[in-house]
Amino acid sequence: MSARVHRLANGLTVAVEPMAGVETVAVGLYADAGSRSEEKGLAGLAHMVEHMVFKGAGSRNARQIAEVIEDRGGSINAWTTRDNTAFQARMLADDMVLGLEVISDLIRAPHFDADELEREKGVVLAELGEARDTPDDIIYDHLQATAFPDQMLGEPVLGHEETIAAIDTAALKGWLDGQYRPEGLVLAAAGKVNEDALLTLAEARFGDLAPGAAPQPAAATFGGGTHHDVRRFDQLHVALGFPGVGLHDASLHALSLFSSAVGGGMSSRLFQEVREERGLAYSIYAWAHAYAETGLFGVYCAAGRRDAARALALTREVLARTAETLDQAELDRARAQAKAGLLMGLESVATRADHLARQIQIHGRIVPPSESVALLDAVTVAQARAAGAAALSGGEALATVGGKLAKAA
Template sequence: MVTKFICQNGVRILVENLPYVRSVSMGIWVNVGSENESAEENGITHFIEHMLFKGTYSRTAKEIAESFDRIGGQLNAFTSKENTCYYAVTLDHHAIEAITMLADMFFHSKFEETDIERERQVIYEEMAMVEDTPDDDVDERLWSVMYPNHSMGAPILGTEETLSTFTKEKIESYIYENYTPDKVVISVAGNISNELVDKMISLFGQFTNSTHQTNKISKIPMFVPGKTIKESNTEQSHLVLGYEGLTVKDPDLVSLLVVNNILGDTTSSRLFQKVREEKALAYSIFSYYSAYEYAGAFMIYGGTSPDKLTTLEETILEITENIVNDGVSKIEIQYAKEQLESNLLLGLETSNDFMNRNAKNELIYGEERTVNQTLQELYDVNEESVNRVIQNLLTKTYASSVIKPAKGI
């Protein structure tokens, strides 16, 4: 059961006590991601995520790292298109110390120019790493094709051009405009003491940055069935097909999970069995989806040798055409639902799993959604809803992204 405390400033604190564990997972979630950025700001949300680890007025970056290592804790963060999260996992008796350090990073980071320039170079290397990982790069390029006229299609890391413009003034201005109490959720799960709850309320209840009307999402993302091809120094060709998907609150989203499971999310899926097991066209073949508040995408990835690329795409389209024309069977739906139920329950084995789930539910729905509620939605999926999703998604024109070996390499 999740207990929600709402501070006077609007910060929400979610607490789920798990007395059978010895860990505490805590996350500072900010309802701000790369989608909130203007074109000139692209990448600044992720840049700020990095900078919060670079030192505060009372701790250097090294001291922050050493403090968490000393208590055997884990400290990390991530940026998505819609959210930023700073999180830590510690043993229960170190939880107050950990949340105090997280709060110090969140409120009192220095953003020194020397650190900004140093971290800029680190992120340039991160960009290069993505380019050297073609299955990541091909997906990133697909989003730029599917949503070319919206921040949803922009890279989370930004570009070399935008990254070069970030200064202390720009960072602090962006934080002032976007890191406001109404957008902050503190999610904590594990073996939690009353003292920890009091400490969190004390730390985050003093957050005084006012709420600003700065929503830069001025238009709903419009899906475009475009195409991009990149030649690179790779051995394989990489292909992703992207269909316009469902938003995170779409009532058919759970049915999409079932479609994804049947089509390409497992080793018994249609894509895996046909593409890899029968035709030996690829080692890696799978489908996946992303769902956001205003947009979504359903994608199919395959990697193969250049001479098999056309055959791979034709085979994928043959499989999607078959599922459109013939639908899926009751037994396929049953097996998919059983596997998804298992995945859900096995995905709630640690305090960190609960912390993440609770925060996402609050940010998306504004309330707790129990596991039983989610399971009931899964049980309610049937042939009609699954086939409706198939017809709505896979009959539309798709976008595609290809990375293939450069000629002469």
């Protein structure tokens, strides 16, 4: 069965993909707005809105929202990233109407009670504290801030103590009104779903939204530099970052495959040379993440403090060498991993709904898996090497967490 796309008169996109052989459905509302669209003094606002809508919406309080979904054996979840926010319900097929009703209430009729907001600030501050006490978590915020200094793309999704304190109910309402505009919303459903029923529900729940689009966030540029968090932990955590590419860049897939080959699994060069052959680190891997206009290629490494400087030096050496000597077997292995990850993931109704929405947000259409596979298949060794070399030549961001050795790194 093929996926289909519809648009309501106000610009909201509806994507639906019936899947054979399943008895469940995933339905979600996806907003093309995340933390990078916030004002600097209100960092954390998008994430706070995501939390606060669950404190009461429509005719239900927080407990009733949870119970009405779980009474039917379903689950509902939400997440905020730097460039989007999602609300998704996973239900038995007969309960799709209920899942969509709750999601609609979350976005269209949140209570935003002032007392609840003050309580929830405490929850988010606890979440922030937990992240800061987890070195292999907080290091990514340090790296992001170093890679994109003085830009909203470099701000943490959770915000800061002072910006969380500044959020009030007017800010919550203003965020929904300004950012959740129909031209930037995608309602996606996958699984055992009736297309006509979904369209009828979409029109009933969202058809009266006034047309419009959210303002575009400011473009970001890679800065680079260093950040050392010298609190003492058992290990030294190191993250290297280099300029990546945007979602529409011709070298997007080449850089992704370079990243996988150099640090994407146990057979990758970084894992084999830094961990297996030298024993300098327990955990080491690479990744590439793309935003609309830019991206970040990075490496994370956790090493003993006495080994960290050597691990960092070897990591830089392996990266540079791979950009020169990546071979066909390594590229083919990375390509196989990427294809398998894509296709295996799409066997889940939840992942399939996410995929539908994200493809529309990025490309304005649903890109079939076969097209994505063809783009991966087209990448050559020369292209992957060139993508890696371009990233490594564009400057470096270095973030460390873990004590005095961080200064030496």
